[in-house]
Amino acid sequence: MSDKCCGSGKPEQLSNKDCCSSQVENVASKELNESSCCSRENVAKEVAEQNTDSSCCSNQSEGRKENDACCSSQEAAELDTCCSNIEEGKVTGVTNRSNNEKPSVSLKGEKFEYRIHGMDCPSCALTIEKGLNKINDVQEAKVNYNTAKLQVTGNNALALDYVESEVQKLGFKAEPINQNRNLKTYHVEGMDCGSCASSIENHFKALPSVQSVNVNFSTGKMKIEHENSVDEIVSEVSKIGYKASLLTNNSGQSAEATKTKEGYGLITFSGLLIVLGFLGPYNGVSPLISTFLYAIAIVLSGYKPVKSAYFAIKSRSLDMNVLMSAAAIGAALIGEWFEGATVVWLFALGNVLQNKSIERTRKSISNLMDLAPSVAWVKINAELVKKSVEEVAVGDIVVIKPGDRLPLDGEIISGETSVNQAPITGESIPVDKVDGDTVYAGTINESGSIEVRVTKLVEDTTISKIIHLVEEAQEQRAPTQAFIDKFASIYTPIVFVLALVVIVLPPLFGFGTWGEWIYKGLALLVVACPCALVISTPVAIVSAIGNAARNGVLIKGGTFLEKAGAINAIAFDKTGTLTEGKPQVSDIDALTLSEVELISLAYTLENYSTHPIAKTIVEYAKDQGVQAKDGELFKSIVGKGVQATIDGEVYYAGNLKLFEEMDFDLEAIQSKVDDMQRQGKTVVIIGTAREIMGIISVADKIRTTTVKSLKGLKQVGVKQVVMLTGDNEGTAQMISKEANVNRYFAELLPEDKVDAIKQLQKEGHKVAMVGDGINDAPALATSDLGIAMGGAGTDTAMETADIVLMADNLEKLPHTVKLSRKALSIIKQNIWFSLIVKFVALILIFPGWLTLWMAVLSDTGAALIVILNALRLLRVKG
Incomplete structure (x- = not known):
């Protein structure tokens, strides 16, 4: 563990023991590395604020409440620091209650086990235990810090979600271990803004067979825990006007083929009916027949949005389906059948085009999922057996032929080749690989046949982690998106109420006819839909993150x-x-002993250091066949060097500053050191408290891409x-x-x-x-x-x-900055465009210049333009 583990900026004041308790020191290195003790957040607080002592868990991310239960004064005395690694955005409460109100969960004597993510010292485990034991009827909650496992003894499966939410509120993440939670993921088609996702969530929350549901508009996925069948869930989604299909094998691919053109056929037919109805009076056809044709078109195009509107109202949601349905039905009631038919037809057409465009952004990730093959050729004795990647275990030997993609992460044990790593790293030039080199799933074997020992299961491969991280990233809301969503949630009800006022008040006071103001109110209802504005940010962010991942x-x-x-x-x-980062030994200047003896001393001193310079000297000594001496009491001198006791005397290896502080007369070597440093070399001086024995210089090369x-x-x-x-x-x-x-x-x-x-x-x-x-x-x-x-x-x-x-x-760093700036620019363009279109539409309503179909066109058209503008981010090249 390095001295800077907790990043206080004062290593001498904050030792390993301060950062992690003795329990931590007993953990195997593979279970506890530096990162598990320290995180970005605690380092930020300790370094930036220099405030490591004031509270145990004072280092949580800005904007979140401190955890009252983190450490008692007694615990604080035992553990000086908490080193919490609560990640930004992870604390999201699911219930609101007063501080003195204790949550109650119905439990029965069953045991549930979870893996806890985010603990970085034993006091964190204690925090979780205290938090969960406050819940009524939880018989026992026990957290083992060493294994990062939580065991909860309680009643029934109703506790599962509640335990996870309580742990999350404490700033950690609980992941069920080997539990059948009936949690499934579905792909949902037909959503074209965040309010659609809210409507689906609200609908399912009312069903007793559903324990939890989360719908993400950006990724088009619904995660739902339910007891009823998959068919029933799909049926419920279709009731609301959308289409769902189960995702399987964690690949993100739909279990059913979702490509369908039924929507286009229906829209084409209803559009034809509207055209015939419009042309009818000009050809001597009765207006009644035209009205009949418009009515059929309204039913065909408006069936789904009206049904969706019903469930939205039932769920107390005010989404675009409600607004459009009200406008279409209202137009029909006041005799504007052509307007009503045109409204629903334009709305349906806009939805289809928007969905098709949004799917392009989602494919930026689903395409990543297709990179790794689903089968592997496993070598068993002298035979090659074809297996699903899920069946391949760590340690199995897989054979990859030239031109094939690697199925899993592993280490080459036989053969040499060049591997195209572009799918993982974005590098355009294939990388040469030999025995012992690491290779990644999804990359392409360019030349020779190789045998690879599998080091990671399919769910743990680098490509799987990339996909998981990217999907998580796409589900997070950016500050701009959060602001827009909040704005839309206020804007829509206000305009909705304003529309009702416009419909009722002017005719009541004799300003025009009821039909005239009802028409204007209906147009205002359509303008109240903030679809283009709400969609302006997430589509751009998803597109940019997907582009970056591909690069x-x-x-x-x-x-x-x-x-x-x-x-x-x-x-x-x-x-x-x-x-x-791979320096080479360039000069060896032995002053009071032989060169071999100097290298041997340097080898002994640097052998326990992790510094790149130390590793270089050790590797050089090994290559030269030099043996290390017997040393003891090794100590790292931060920023200056190392020391050790050899044959009863203390020896030092370090920079000029180290020996200056020991009051050495450095005049004899100063010119040599200066010359080496002017050449860009790093100087390591070897000596004791009495004399300087020699100088070793090391040089590092600048990267070719820098x-x-x-x-x-x-x-x-x-x-x-x-x-x-x-x-x-x-x-x-x-x-x-x-x-x-x-x-x-x-x-x-x-x-x-x-x-x-x-x-x-x-x-x-x-x-x-x-x-x-x-x-x-x-x-x-x-x-x-x-x-x-x-x-x-x-x-x-x-x-x-x-x-x-x-x-x-x-x-790829310049591409990242360029892409991010382009994304910011497009987000601003989308927001301003959406607002201007809404503003112009609002102004045109009151003089009577904005017709209903124009209002719909301004809404769906603006949304489509915003999406297409965001899709430009997919084409930004690295």
């Missing part, structure tokens, strides 16, 4: 997409980000490109010139990087920080946007950063 970039949600679009300064960690990427960032409007490094001034200056950054900060300790980010923010910049997601945690947390690279190789980076570059280079 090897994971954007964790609309919030981060918007932030990326506003970024005007980007800070980069040098080692492993701008440079290869210069091009940084140039691309400047072209897309990033004003400040900054390098942060712990290296000396000379090395930093040389690398900065080569990389062509605007400025650099050298000789930085972890807390100094935080100060550099704060300085940029004080200068008025919106700052993104690019690092590996672990070592740069304090700076990543302090920045406005955290970007991690190399996500395909590290699960931690995928989980902790706001944006993840799947490739281990910066090649």
Whole structure:
């Protein structure tokens, strides 16, 4: 565990013991890494606010209430810090009640088991236990921090959702383990704005056979826990005017073929009836026949929206189906049959076109799901057996022929090839792979036949995680979307009431006829529908996130997409980000002993360090066949070097600052060190408290993609490109010139990087920080946007950063910024266009210039234009 685990910026004041209790130290390393102890949020609070002592759980995300039950004073005495990693947006209460009201759940003596996500110290487990034990009739809630499992003893399955919601309110996530919850996911067709999703939810919440339901308009999915059959659920959805089909195999693919053209046929036929009715009087046909044709057209095109409106009203929802149905029926009642027929026909046509367009955005993710093959050729003894990927276990050997896609993540054990990793990382050039290299499901084997040992099950592969993260991101609401939804929820009822006033008051006071004002009121009802406005933001966000995912970039949600679009300064960690991160030993200068002896000492000192420079020296010693000495009492000196006791004497390996603090006369080596540093080399000095024994210099190469990427960032409007490094001034200056950054900060300790980010923010910049997601945690947390690279190789980076570059280079960063700015621009265009269309329509109603069919056209037409404008984001090229 590194000293900067909790990122306080003062490692000497916050040791491992402070961050995690002794229980943590007993956990196997594979179950507890650095990221489980620290998170972006706690680092942000501890570093940015320097407030680690005031409260146990004071580090929750901004805008959320502190958890009253987090730690008692007694617990606080045992655990100095809580290190909570409550993620932004995860705390969403499902019930509102006063603080003194205790929730009650009917339970019976059954045991339920959950996996808890988000705990980072034992006090978090205690918080969950206390929170759940407050529920009436919960006999026992027990959380094991080491295994991250929760056991709840209680009554019946009604407790399942309640337990999850209570855990969620505490800031964690509970995932049922091996429980049959009858939770299924359906694909729903026909929704064209968020109010449709609300109507479906409200309808199902009233059914006793449904325990929980969540409908997401952006992804077109309905997650529902029900006891009745799938056919009954599909039937209920069809009652409301939509079409549902069960999704299977977690692939997101519909169990039924959903491509149908029945809607087009019906619309074409009803449109033909309207045309015939309109032309009838000009050809001597009785007006009664024309009215009859209009009536048939209203029934054919209006059946579904009227039925949907009925259930919406029943569920106390005021959606577009209600408004359109009222307008069409009202037009018919006042004798405007042509207007009524035209209203429902334009509405139906608009819905079909909108749905078709929206499906294009959803396919940006479903196409990702199709990348990995569903079967694999497994080698059993000397035979190849074809198996479903779900049947393949970790450790099985699969054979992949040239041209085939890899079915699962794994490690090559035989063969050499080139692999096209574009589906995962967005890299355009195939990557050479040999024995021991990692390969990913969904990538393409370009040349040789290879044998791969499977390392991850189908649900744990990198592509599966990408799909899961992207779908989660698409379901999150961006700040702009949240504002628009709130605006629409106020706007629609106000205009609805205004329409009723327009219908009733003017004729009552003798201002015109009832028919005239009813017509204007109906037009106002249509204008009250905020469809184009509500849809303006989510479609753009879904399109942008889908585009980014196809190009090897994971954007964790609309919030981060918007932030990326506003970024005007980007800070980069040098080692492993701008440079290869694989330095090489370049010079060895032995002063008082032999070169082999110097390397042996350096090997011994650096062997227990995780610093890239230390690893380079260790690897060099191994390659040279040099043996390490027997050392003990190893200690890391943060930002300066390491020390160890060898043969009873303390030896040091570190930078110039370390030996300066030991009051050494460095005049004899100063010129050598200066020369090496001017060449961009990092100097490691070896010695004791009495003498300096030698110097080893290490050099790191700048990445081939760095210069091009940084140039691309400047072209897309990033004003400040900054390098942060712990290296000396000379090395930093040389690398900065080569990389062509605007400025650099050298000789930085972890807390100094935080100060550099704060300085940029004080200068008025919106700052993104690019690092590996672990070592740069304090700076990543302090920045406005955290970007991690190399996500395909590290699960931690995928989980902790706001944006993840799947490739281990910066090649896709300019595309990400460009895409985000384009998305912001399109969102603004859509919002202004929607508002202007509504405003113009409202103005035209009162002079009587806006007809009903024009009102519908302004609504559905505007919505379609907004969608098509957002779809342009799918075509933005990386």
